[in-house]
Amino acid sequence: MDPINWHSFFFLLFGALTAVFAVAVVVTSNIVRMAFYLILSLGATAGLFFLAGADFVGAMQLMIYVGGTLVLLIFGVMLTAQGPFISMKTGGGEWVLATILGGALLGLLVKTAFSVEDWQGPAAVAHVEGEAEHPVVLPSQSPTSAPIGLGLLGVRTDKLDPTKAALAPGMAGYLLPFEIVSVHLLVVLVGAAYLARTKKRREA
Amino acid sequence: MDLLTQPVGVAHFMAIGAVLFVSGAVCMATKRNALGVLMGIELVLNGANLNFVALGSEYLRRDTAMSLGMDGHLIALFVIVLAAAEAAVALAITLNFYNNHSTVDVDRADDLRG
Numbered sequence: 563m564d565p566i567n568w569h570s571f572f573f574l575l576f577g578a579l580t581a582v583f584a585v586a587v588v589v590t591s592n593i594v595r596m597a598f599y600l601i602l603s604l605g606a607t608a609g610l611f612f613l614a615g616a617d618f619v620g621a622m623q624l625m626i627y628v629g630g631t632l633v634l635l636i637f638g639v640m641l642t643a644q645g646p647f648i649s650m651k652t653g654g655g656e657w658v659l660a661t662i663l664g665g666a667l668l669g670l671l672v673k674t675a676f677s678v679e680d681w682q683g684p685a686a687v688a689h690v691e692g693e694a695e696h697p698v699v700l701p702s703q704s705p706t707s708a709p710i711g712l713g714l715l716g717v718r719t720d721k722l723d724p725t726k727a728a729l730a731p732g733m734a735g736y737l738l739p740f741e742i743v744s745v746h747l748l749v750v751l752v753g754a755a756y757l758a759r760t761k762k763r764r765e766a
Numbered sequence: 767m768d769l770l771t772q773p774v775g776v777a778h779f780m781a782i783g784a785v786l787f788v789s790g791a792v793c794m795a796t797k798r799n800a801l802g803v804l805m806g807i808e809l810v811l812n813g814a815n816l817n818f819v820a821l822g823s824e825y826l827r828r829d830t831a832m833s834l835g836m837d838g839h840l841i842a843l844f845v846i847v848l849a850a851a852e853a854a855v856a857l858a859i860t861l862n863f864y865n866n867h868s869t870v871d872v873d874r875a876d877d878l879r880g
Contacts, residue, residue, distance in 0.1 A: 566770050566771060567770065567772065569773060569774065570770055570774050573774045573778065573779075574769060577781075577782045580782055580785070580786065581782055584785055584789040584790075587793060587806075587809065600809070603786070603809070604812055607812050610816060610819075614819045616822065616838075616839050618839065619819055619842045619846075622843060622846055623815075623846060626847065626850055627846055631808070631849060632808075634857055635801065635808075637857075638804075638857045638861065641864070642864050650798045650802075650871065652796045652797065652798060656795075657796065660792045660795055664788045664789075664791065664792040667788050668784055671780070671787070671788070675780035675784065676777045680776075680829045680832070681775050681776035681827055682777050683772060683773050683778075683826070683827075684825060684827065684828065684830075706839060710843065713836050713840055714840065720835055743847055743848065746848070747851055750854055750855055753858075754854040754857075754858045757862055758861055
């Protein structure tokens with residue numbers, strides 16, 4: 563009996579939490595419960611990010627997504643959850659159709675993911691005694707926040723010596739997308755503040 | 767249990783991402799509450815994000831030279847930030863719709879129907 567691989571154990575734990583609560587978001591018709599299940603699902607996704615070695619992205623997932631975006635959504639739920647809007651049922655025919663289509667899509671995606679041999683796990687390296695053993699996962703450049711910050715400023719510390727000169731232009735950082743996103747956020751902030759102002763209700 | 771003793775790979779992460787994506791798509795298609803549709807969008811974006819992060823990791827695959835590396839992390843960060851912006855605008859529109867029509871049922875948002 564092989565010893566338990568704890569990385570796989572925690573992957574199964576967080577993956578099960580993510581999948582179960584994502585399905586729970588779809589199944590329940592109560593909007594307040596949907597918001598709560600969504601928080602749990604996205605929080606467990608942050609755990610999966612940590613397990614994939616993306617510590618900075620995982621932390622941002624917890625801070626921006628779970629701490630910011632979902633709180634915004636919950637405010638929307640609280641402002642609109644009145645009487646008939648708390649629980650809006652979907653017709654039975656739509657459920658059957660959605661289940662068939664969703665199941666087919668899910669089967670296709672999972673089958674495609676597992677059909678690529680290189681994606682099924684890290685390679686087993688031959689040990690000294692001759693028996694194949696899986697390598698110990700050791701993060702090479704952890705934590706990732708400094709390389710990510712430099713990458714956003716246009717310096718790729720992970721690709722300092724490109725092997726092919728033709729590929730060098732594609733190894734630039736993300737300074738322009740970073741600027742675009744910052745201007746985009748400013749415009750969104752102004753637009754959302756303008757849209758969300760309480761105007762007087764339309765006479766009807 | 768094979769999964770408990772063997773290391774997981776990109777494909778396992780992608781399976782979870784596929785569950786998130788399909789849940790989000792079904793959620794978007796079936797929910798009548800506008801906020802439920804928004805939650806479906808969040809689930810879809812997270813499914814895509816999980817795939818980006820898994821493909822960017824060097825520890826989950828055999829051909830480590832082919833991994834997205836830092837690009838996967840950076841794209842995931844952009845997706846998170848843009849999802850926050852999208853949620854803010856969509857929520858503002860939803861609240862405006864609620865103020866004007868006193869409902870959040872997307873089936874009744876048919877003012878532009880010819």
